[in-house]
Each structure stands twice: as structure tokens, then as C-alpha cells.
Amino acid sequence: MNDRPAQETAPGALASRGGRPVRDAFLPISIPWIGEREKQLVLESLESGWITTGPKSLELGKRIAAIAGAKHAVAVNSATGALHLALEALGVGPGDEVITSTWTFAATVNVIEHVRATPVLVDVEPDTLNLDPKLVERALSPRTRVVLTVDYGGQPCDYDALDALLEGRGVDLVDDAAHALGAAYRGRPVGSLARVTAFSFYATKNLSTGEGGAAVTDDAGLAERIQLLSLHGMSRDAWKRYADTGSWFYEVVAPGWKYNLSDVLAAIGLGQLDRFAEFQARRRQLVERMRAGLASVPEVRVPIERPGLVHAWHLFPIALELERLTIDRAAFIRELRAENIGTSVHFIPIHRHPHFRDSLRLRPEQFPVAEDAYARAITLPLFPRMSDRDADDVVEAVAKIARAHRR
Numbered sequence: 001m002n003d004r005p006a007q008e009t010a011p012g013a014l015a016s017r018g019g020r021p022v023r024d025a026f027l028p029i030s031i032p033w034i035g036e037r038e039k040q041l042v043l044e045s046l047e048s049g050w051i052t053t054g055p056k057s058l059e060l061g062k063r064i065a066a067i068a069g070a071k072h073a074v075a076v077n078s079a080t081g082a083l084h085l086a087l088e089a090l091g092v093g094p095g096d097e098v099i100t101s102t103w104t105f106a107a108t109v110n111v112i113e114h115v116r117a118t119p120v121l122v123d124v125e126p127d128t129l130n131l132d133p134k135l136v137e138r139a140l141s142p143r144t145r146v147v148l149t150v151d152y153g154g155q156p157c158d159y160d161a162l163d164a165l166l167e168g169r170g171v172d173l174v175d176d177a178a179h180a181l182g183a184a185y186r187g188r189p190v191g192s193l194a195r196v197t198a199f200s201f202y203a204t205k206n207l208s209t210g211e212g213g214a215a216v217t218d219d220a221g222l223a224e225r226i227q228l229l230s231l232h233g234m235s236r237d238a239w240k241r242y243a244d245t246g247s248w249f250y251e252v253v254a255p256g257w258k259y260n261l262s263d264v265l266a267a268i269g270l271g272q273l274d275r276f277a278e279f280q281a282r283r284r285q286l287v288e289r290m291r292a293g294l295a296s297v298p299e300v301r302v303p304i305e306r307p308g309l310v311h312a313w314h315l316f317p318i319a320l321e322l323e324r325l326t327i328d329r330a331a332f333i334r335e336l337r338a339e340n341i342g343t344s345v346h347f348i349p350i351h352r353h354p355h356f357r358d359s360l361r362l363r364p365e366q367f368p369v370a371e372d373a374y375a376r377a378i379t380l381p382l383f384p385r386m387s388d389r390d391a392d393d394v395v396e397a398v399a400k401i402a403r404a405h406r407r
């Protein structure tokens, strides 16, 4: 029950002005769904005595590879780690350029800096906010080694256009699919579209281990290199050395990192995998419900799904039609908060962060599509445990605020 004192406000008044909020309990943008199976598998891992990288991490990798249509997978502690190791394993380094999107999380660009290569940022397509292949073409140079795609919100990029562009140029595609496990492009799963693909199992992601990720590839040599670099550069299967089949002997053959995934976390992922198809179907249902509900609110634009794709629907980002509103995005977010609806913004474009802006000498005018999208973007709640009622509350809150601030 709402325990606010009764106010002298009109029915339907904004909560920010003393009216009753659309809902009494706060709805966050995402809550992981941890079931009995996850708890059972975690307990099994804890009781087995094997709580670091081991059989469960290996199994998680294999099952992720199967979903992603790839031959090999290495489970690691994050998508960031997977992307970093993908670039390392491909030998990307100083003097090389990596083309990527400004519409992404810092991790995508940080890893390019970790290998001391040069990030080359380009703008996005207005409807999907994915890399614009025409702009990628303009950004190509003799130094380009990798195009690092970002499947924003779970929607695959235009891989046919990118493949056609890169054919015969010796430029590799690496896919930041942090949002896109379960997505597909023209019948090909995300994970089979790039030389290496990175997935994230962070707390809010479609499949969650709290923290975690995987790198998948069809290339056995790359997979082996990624595996090796994920654990101090120790020779193969070093993690087995405390098992009865293991040996005390190992050799360090490269200065690797400590990006391996604990079996306790992998256990959560294995439990989640049993319900992954169900999670994805529920996301789609919720998206359809919210899209239908918001169709009659002309002050907002809902996210699109291009034909021929399977969208993973990690995010539900709307765009405000600012021309029809008397308030800006920040005020709209404050109003949603007062109505007890959580939000986020995906993303603050890379070129707006002081580090990248200054070190790469980026100006907003170089990214007109991302600039326009940034002023309008609000990510609304979307997670499989949301009820139909929750989804209706989101729609109602957006409609209420739009109505109150209509121009």
C-alpha cells in the first residue's frame, strides 16, 4: 500500500508533484532470476571442494559454444577479459587500428588501449544504433587490423555488409556480444559471425553468473591461446594440477592474465542455461507487450527489430520525441523515478567521456547520430521475472509523464 498522505491533487497527477505513483514498489531495470537449480549446482560446487576453475567452467564453455554455433569456447571472468584476450590472441598491438562504435560501454574501447592499439571510433545507424558499415568503410586504413562490432541491446549488426566490406583485406571481425547471447543474423547465431565473439554473464545480462564471460571462436589455435592467456600463460590444463589426474609440473609460456572463471560462478551459469530458452521467450513477450502499449504514446519511439534477425532483447531502450515534449531526458528520468520505475542510459557515448575525448581528440560533431540518440535515450526495465503487471506499469508511467509534459 502507498502510505503517502492523501494529497489535494488531481487523479493521475505526477508523483513528483505529490500525486500517487504508478506503483508502490520500485521496479529496477533488471533483476537476475536465480532458481533452485542454480542454488543446487552452487552447493554442489562448494561441497566438491573444487571452487576455482574446473569441470563446471569447462562445461559452461562447451554449452555456450553450442548456443553460439562455434567450435570452441573459453569461459572467463568477464566479457572485458574475453575481448582483451581476443585482441591479444590475434596479435593486435602498437601501430594497429581497431575500428569500433562510439555507442558502447567503455570496456569495448579500454581493451583496445590495453593492447596499445589505436581505437578508431565511428558513428552508428539511427534505427539500430549499431556500427554503420558505410562509416566503417570510410574509417578503414592500411593500419586497420580489427573491426570490433557491438550488437547493441542484443540486435546483431549488419554482418553481410561488414563481411562484404572486409573481404580480402586481412581485417578480422571481433564481436562484442555482451548483450547478444541467443541472437542470430540471417539464420547464423551470434558467435559464428566473427573471428572471436565475447559474451558477458554480468549480473544484469540475459544469462548471469554475477560476473563472468566467454570467448568463442571456430579457430582451435586462437581458442588455445585465449585459454592460455586467461591463466597466467601457464601451459595447457594447468588448472588440473591439484586434481588426482594432474601433475605438479607446468610452464609459463607467455605473460598471461588472471581472467579465469570460478566453478562456483560457472555453476550459476549452468543452472541458468537450463532455462535460457524460456528466459529469452519471456523477454520477447514483455517487449511485445510494452511495444504494443507504447504504440499509442507518440512522445516516445520504441526499439525496432530488423527483419531476418533474432534479437536477444537484452535492453529495452526508448527514444524520447523531444520535439513533442516540454522536458528533457534527465527530467523524464526523474519523473520515472518518482513513479517508482528504474531506468538507465545505454550509453553515454564513448566520445563524451573525458579520457577518450581528450586522448583520441574526439568532437561531438563527428558523431551526429550518437549525439542525437544520447539526448533521447532511456533504458526501461526488462528482465524475464517481470510480470505483465510490471510491464503495464512501465507503459503507464511513460504515458502518464508524456501526457503531463506534452508540448
Ligand SMILES: Cc1ncc(COP(=O)(O)O)c(C=O)c1O
Pocket (backbone or CB within 6 Å): 077, 078, 079, 080, 081, 104, 105, 107, 108, 150, 176, 178, 179, 199, 200, 201, 202, 212, 213
Ligand atoms: C557493450 C558491452 N561490452 C562489454 C561489456 C563488459 O562486460 P563485462 O562486465 O562482462 O566485462 C559490457 C557490460 O555491460 C557492455 O555493455
